[in-house]
Amino acid sequence: MDVEQIAHADTSVTNGHPLRNAAYRRWLIGSGISLLGDQFYLVALPWLVLEKLGSATMLGALMMAGAIPRAALLLIGGVVTDRVSARWIMVVTAMTRALCVTVTGVLVAHGDLGVVALYLLVVIFGIADAFAMPAQSAFLPSILQSEQLVAGSGLSQGVAQLTAIVGPLCAGIVIAKLGVTLAFYIDAVSFLFVIGALLRLPDPPRSPSHANVIKAMSDGIAYVMRDLPLRAMVLMAMMVNLCVTGPLAVGIADIAKFHLGSSSSYGILVSTAAAGGLAGAILAGVWRVKRRGILILGGSVLLGMCLATIGIVPANIYSLSAVLALIGCVAGCINIHIGAWVMQRIDVSVRGLVSSVLILISLGAMPVSMGLAGFAVAQNTSAMFLLAGIALLCITAVTAKGPSIRQIA
Template identity: 30%
Template structure:
């Protein structure tokens, strides 16, 4: 038994055995996803693909995510999240295995990669809401910032650094098919680890819901949208996010590989290094935030970090030096992922637990709604105006957008009115041993109202 009181703030969640298993499964899954990022891109390149072809592949993933994430949130608020994650990892493992067979036999085409990316997007649409809704059922509220910081370290360090590095090495040894095969095995590891965990109860009273499941799903979605529209801090942040994603995701996902290839002369290794820099920066930023108390001005610092964090992107389109790209992406990673840790904790602390899955899914849906369009237009725009102007727009517009969002939505006043460092515990939140034992809040104990708390 690990004593949480003797651990540093950022490591306190590891006192929970359930959390340690969850982190192990998450790490295996993220490593697979990171390896896919490089292996899929270089499979397209080996097939003679263009930026437009890569846009086609990237759109498949983001489109699948957007289509699935809303129903994924509804399911996460009704079905034990452990079961959802196990199914998701099985589906992803099968998809990786299919990619390995197609590539290994030499019959793979760009449309195959796009179709598999679509499947991965669908899987992610169920994964993210389930994970976000499950975490507060495993850990106490005061450890959520640290847990989100751990995820913030794992996601860039494993998915954006270790995964691409592993894929790059496997591609150098053989070909992309070997990377696909290895990550299929890693998905099997994630399934085994999740199977060792205990199922926790859904933190919602479902006994009074006797409506037809299909109709109830639409009612659940309506309630989630109603909460989003009535909650100013949530609505303003998501409006900011949807524009931000449109501006930057296309250049990062579609144009960056060609900037590395055409401007620096680098190959798969150089691209993996650029992603690794972004990942390392994200790990540093996440760890720094997780090691400190939640900032008092959490909304202001979060929005500014996202906006100002885009500025280094403006440099990428103008440099022929790989090390400059690496430094720029490192800075972007520090600010972006540090802010993301605050955002994940904010949702888990201020959103009623009975609808956290739906709100998490709406977060992904609304903020990523324009991602397919961003990726679809990035290739043609990059070819029409050049890489340099495209990255310049992605770097300089977001800071202005951040300042406007803070001023118009008056988020400074909201964060002062809702301090999270001294917020009383919510009596309907079930965590720790109670959740592991399957405890649910009593039906006669009202859930928090659907309004800004």
């Protein structure tokens, strides 16, 4: 039986629960193992930077360096996804990242990993993400029916959150007991599982358009700008990311390193946030929300209050864990409903391109957020969280005055 026959057999059962679909099951297992490995990288890299360089400003600059090419190339990644093969894009980017983390592990083991190599690593990861993110957004709906998207997205998000609970805990212990090098090697091996799964899955449908890349990107932006609720949603997401992403990514690592003092504590904090995300994903799967716009606005208020609380309450593992769990739960629930609403709203022939536009707009503030957070943490970590929370509450209040998001069903 060749690949096409296997793919046809795998996707022939699509009614009912997504787990009845063999293609989806294969994707879920392969991507789940890869995501588990990614958690080792996500814990190892910040810890390595803070341990070797002792600078939150450098950590913020590195994260910003990865976010810039990710944002700059997302539209091109979406165009390529609609014209080439979302599946093969994910295969190539997974291979690229596997090679990067392997080389990083070797350099760390030999004591040769310098600042230039770190910047090169995160930039390559950012470029790979720019192609992999729209490819994945376009790929998942191709192996699920429209009515299965909420359940399938919820299940995928649940698996992602489950790996994010287990992974950081294991990574923190591995780094503390066996060193940071092994964490990079574990991530490298995990990529083999998602590559193997993708090689046995079918390609999603591609756009028949032969427009040039510039026109295609222009069409994608125009598609989003014409849709007022869609446009309002992604602009709101961009502002939330500006206030939340940098402070959490840089600030929590800094607190764990210099206030709590162990990689295990950092792993616990990351895992607690992921546990909250899993709870939010489960909640999204069973909670039939009639007014998604109200849910989004209410969730933004809670996120702002949580950020301000981190800035006010003295740092300890218990209070931070509780607040991060709530942040994860709110974000997990909202992300599932937003993702399902967006995918149901976008025409199938331009999912890859429009997904890249949406991701670009919503994540466009991330480089700025990372850079500002690195600078702010060097001044006062508590003040950074307090100001970020107040800013998010003000943005939500202004957004709530308009009907575009409030009326989203």
